[in-house]
Amino acid sequence: MAKRIKDNDWKLVPAPESKDHVRIDAEYKLFIGGKWVAPKSGKYLDTINPSSEQRLARVAEADAADVDAAVKAARKAYDTVWSKMPAPERGKYIYRIARLLQEKAREFAVVESMDGGKPIRESRDFDIPVAAAHFFYYAGWADKLQYAFPARNVSPLGVAGQIIPWNFPLLMAAWKIAPALACGNTVVLKPAETTPLTALLLAELIQEAELPDGVVNIVTGAGATGAALVNHPDINKIAFTGSTAVGKLIQRSVAGTGKKLTLELGGKAPNIIFADATIDQAVEGIINGIYFNQGHVCCAGSRLYVEESVHDEVVRKLKHRMKSLVVGDPLDKNTDIGAINSREQLGTINKYIKLGQQEGADMYQSSCDLPGKGFWCRPTLFTNVAQSARITQEEIFGPVLAIQTFRTVDEVIQKANNTPYGLSAGVWTDKGSKIFNLTSKLRAGVIWANTFNKFDPTSPFGGYKESGYGREGGVHGLGAYLNLS
Ligand code: NAI
Ligand code: MG
Numbered sequence: 001m002a003k004r005i006k007d008n009d010w011k012l013v014p015a016p017e018s019k020d021h022v023r024i025d026a027e028y029k030l031f032i033g034g035k036w037v038a039p040k041s042g043k044y045l046d047t048i049n050p051s052s053e054q055r056l057a058r059v060a061e062a063d064a065a066d067v068d069a070a071v072k073a074a075r076k077a078y079d080t081v082w083s084k085m086p087a088p089e090r091g092k093y094i095y096r097i098a099r100l101l102q103e104k105a106r107e108f109a110v111v112e113s114m115d116g117g118k119p120i121r122e123s124r125d126f127d128i129p130v131a132a133a134h135f136f137y138y139a140g141w142a143d144k145l146q147y148a149f150p151a152r153n154v155s156p157l158g159v160a161g162q163i164i165p166w167n168f169p170l171l172m173a174a175w176k177i178a179p180a181l182a183c184g185n186t187v188v189l190k191p192a193e194t195t196p197l198t199a200l201l202l203a204e205l206i207q208e209a210e211l212p213d214g215v216v217n218i219v220t221g222a223g224a225t226g227a228a229l230v231n232h233p234d235i236n237k238i239a240f241t242g243s244t245a246v247g248k249l250i251q252r253s254v255a256g257t258g259k260k261l262t263l264e265l266g267g268k269a270p271n272i273i274f275a276d277a278t279i280d281q282a283v284e285g286i287i288n289g290i291y292f293n294q295g296h297v298c299c300a301g302s303r304l305y306v307e308e309s310v311h312d313e314v315v316r317k318l319k320h321r322m323k324s325l326v327v328g329d330p331l332d333k334n335t336d337i338g339a340i341n342s343r344e345q346l347g348t349i350n351k352y353i354k355l356g357q358q359e360g361a362d363m364y365q366s367s368c369d370l371p372g373k374g375f376w377c378r379p380t381l382f383t384n385v386a387q388s389a390r391i392t393q394e395e396i397f398g399p400v401l402a403i404q405t406f407r408t409v410d411e412v413i414q415k416a417n418n419t420p421y422g423l424s425a426g427v428w429t430d431k432g433s434k435i436f437n438l439t440s441k442l443r444a445g446v447i448w449a450n451t452f453n454k455f456d457p458t459s460p461f462g463g464y465k466e467s468g469y470g471r472e473g474g475v476h477g478l479g480a481y482l483n484l485s
Contacts, residue, residue, distance in 0.1 A: 012326065015333040017120045022110045024197065027058045030066055030220065031203035033073035034213025040065045046359055047196055050117040051330050051339035051374040055262065059196045062219040067228040070217040074159040074186040075234055079212030082186050083156055085212075091142030092475050096209040098135035098463065105129065108198055112170055113330040115197040117339030117375070118293050120331050125180070131174035131454055134473075137457035138178035141478060145183065148475050154484045156184030157260060158236035160481065161229040163250075164199075165242045166192035166341050167296040167397075173199050175472050176239050177216060183481035185237070186215045190229055192242075193222040194342050227253075235259055237481065241298075244264065244395075244420075244466050262480045264462060264469025266395040267423030269303030269444065270416035271452065272406075275310045277428035281450070283317045286401070289426060289452035291325060292380050294340055295399040297347075298467075299424035301452055303380075303392055305412050308405040313384060315403065322366045322379045329371065337399060340375040349398030356382045356391040361402070387415055395421070409434070413441045422464030426452045445471070 027044065029036040039060040046055045064072070082090070101108065105128045112123040145154045160180045164172035173189060180187050191199035219225060223246070230238055232252050237260040242248050244265040254261050257343045270287050273282050289301025307312045312323045330338035340346040357363055361382040370376040381401040385392055391402045406412035416425060425444040427435055435449045447456060455461070460476035462468060470480050 012334045016329065017110055017113075017124075017138060017333060019110055019114070019331070022107050024057055024111065024114075028060060028196070028200045028220070028449075030060045030062055030070070031200070031216075031218040032070045032214075032218065033076075034207065034211075035068075037069070045220070047194060049114050050194075050341055051371065053373050056115060057197065059200070059220045059383045062190075062221040062225045062228070064228040067219055067225065067232060070188045070219050071161075071229075071232050071234050073214035074217050075187050076154075077212055078158055078186040081212040082215050083184050087143035087145070087184070089179065090184065091139045093176060093209060093211050094135055094139035094142060096134050097206060097211075098244055100141060100205050100209055101128070101132040101135060101202075104201075105132065108201060110331065111201060112198050113338065116166060116169055116195040117330050117341050118296075119335040119338040121333055121335070122293055127168055127171045127429075131171045134171075134178045134457045135172040135315070138182040138477075142182040145478065145482065148478050149482070149484055152184075155483045157481060157483060158185060159233040159234060160185045160187045160237045160239060161232065162187055162239045163226045163229065163242065164191055165188065166195040166478055167298070168379075169195040169200065170198040172192045172241055173202055179472070179477045180481045182217065183478055185481050188217045188219060188229060188235075190219050190226050192223065193220070194353070196220045196421065229441060230254065237261070238422070239480070240264070247468060260480075262377050262462075262472070263468035264470070264472065265466060265468040266421055267298045267300070267463065267467050268303055268393065268395055268419045268421045269301050269424040269426065270303045270305055271300055271426040272305045272412055272416060272428065272438065273307060273310065273314060274427075274429035274431070274434060275307040276430040277450070278430070279310060279313060279317065282428040283314065283321055285426065285428060285450070285452045286314075286318060287321055287325070290401045291337055291399045292453055294337055294377065296341055296345070296397055297453065299446060299453065301417075301426050302396060302401060304401055304403040305406050306403060307413060308407050311405045315381075318381065319364055322364075322381070323368075325366060325379050327370060327376060327378060337379060340377050340398065343375055345397065346375040346377060347454065349396060349400060350401060352391055352394070352396045352398070353380060356385070356389070356400070356402070359386070359389045359391065361385045361389065361391065374457060387418060393419060409437065414440065417441075417443050420466040423467035424448070
């Protein structure tokens with residue numbers, strides 16, 4: 001019989017990625033009209049490395065006057081250059097961004113992991129390549145927009161205000177900027193306050209690509225900066241990814257203004273395992289679905305529904321696999337689970353872990369070592385969870401899985417849809433007919449079959465219900481940045 005793995009049986013030799021090729025400045029200003037401009041208030045925020053709690057840089061905090069300057073720069077670039085440029089020329093600039101990003105991929109990956117806490121394996125193999133792929137993909141559409149919408153007239157919207165979160169900082173910037181530029185809009189982007197650095201490196205790269213001044217403006221800051229962008233009267237479109245609470249606020253602010261809006265908000269995705277699934281493959285999919293990126297994923301498979309007859313086998317194999325997950329230094333290539341993004345987010349996750357126990361569910365955590373400094377959370381699962389439990393209903397945004405069982409297809413569809421969210425779902429079964437049945441009945445924007453957390457620029461992404469509206473990615477993603485008549 002194979003030797004059973006005990007906790008911490010895996011002692012891996014450290015394999016840290018080098019930081020030698022990375023330059024992080026002590027201070028970053030605002031990127032407005034193609035120049036680096038000091039914030040009018042003179043205020044700066046610190047961005048820290050969540051795995052060491054050390055400051056990486058001071059980053060400007062834009063107020064309403066700075067946001068106004070950025071919107072004016074974007075408007076001027078739109079009126080005088082970008083909307084007048086022949087579409088194939090626009091495409092060439094976007095291709096140039098894509099190529100430069102590919103060339104600098106290693107630097108971007110290291111900075112992404114330092115500023116946000118995600119494992120280098122993910123930033124290197126997922127975030128940065130997929131961000132570059134979005135620029136390549138949308139560059140190709142720039143001169144073909146009329147073919148995306150046959151028999152319609154297409155025109156850009158104008159200036160887009162874009163607000164992004166901290167879980168995929170560069171990737172979310174790419175999701176927002178690439179289609180907006182391809183469609184002929186100019187943009188003002190606000191990165192999240194805990195992870196501004198790769199967006200600022202992107203601003204440097206955009207300078208290097210010689211994009212006309214003001215086509216892309218990047219203003220850093222926290223919620224008030226985002227609100228100033230949302231409320232600016234000369235914005236034509238707001239694109240937001242973040243919490244449902246802030247999404248609702250934004251929706252109220254733009255009501256009646258004529259600004260177009262797309263929202264990509266929270267999620268509580270069901271991951272459904274039928275007894276006829278390949279269980280070992282499903283276990284890997286469950287692990288990837290919830291522990292990928294510390295569970296800081298709006299489409300994370302945070303609710304697991306297992307057909308009753310295989311529940312014990314699935315839970316036993318899951319626990320076994322969790323024991324081998326390495327939690328620690330984001331720059332180490334062996335790390336599976338990096339640092340939690342901020343002290344606040346760790347507080348939220350720990351609150352839910354406590355709540356799950358108080359609600360009467362059974363908790364299991366691996367007993368791996370954790371570093372002394374920084375924000376960390378062991379991979380966690382709960383069994384014997386009620387459908388009404390708060391850990392089943394509410395978004396935790398951390399490496400915490402709530403497991404329930406089901407007996408019939410109708411029961412699992414009913415349970416899976418019983419949430420205010422509807423962003424994504426997963427189905428694991430050997431039967432194609434079951435997949436088709438579930439994909440037509442689950443209320444979720446993306447449904448993965450026998451896989452999880454797969455992304456491609458050609459594929460649209462977005463939610464139902466309180467997960468938001470509008471689609472990003474693919475041809476659908478173009479529609480969000482165009483007037484169609
Ligand atoms: P958040 O929604 O406050 O932050 C997202 C972005 O919105 C940041 O750039 C932030 O500065 C900006 N923002 C904050 N208040 C704003 C306002 N009033 N007007 C305009 N922009 C504003 O999310 P937060 O507080 O960082 O995380 C809280 C929870 O939200 C997480 O625990 C998680 O459940 C969820 N979340 C969901 C994300 C998703 O991808 N759907 C991403 C991040 C968080
Ligand atoms: Mg940071």
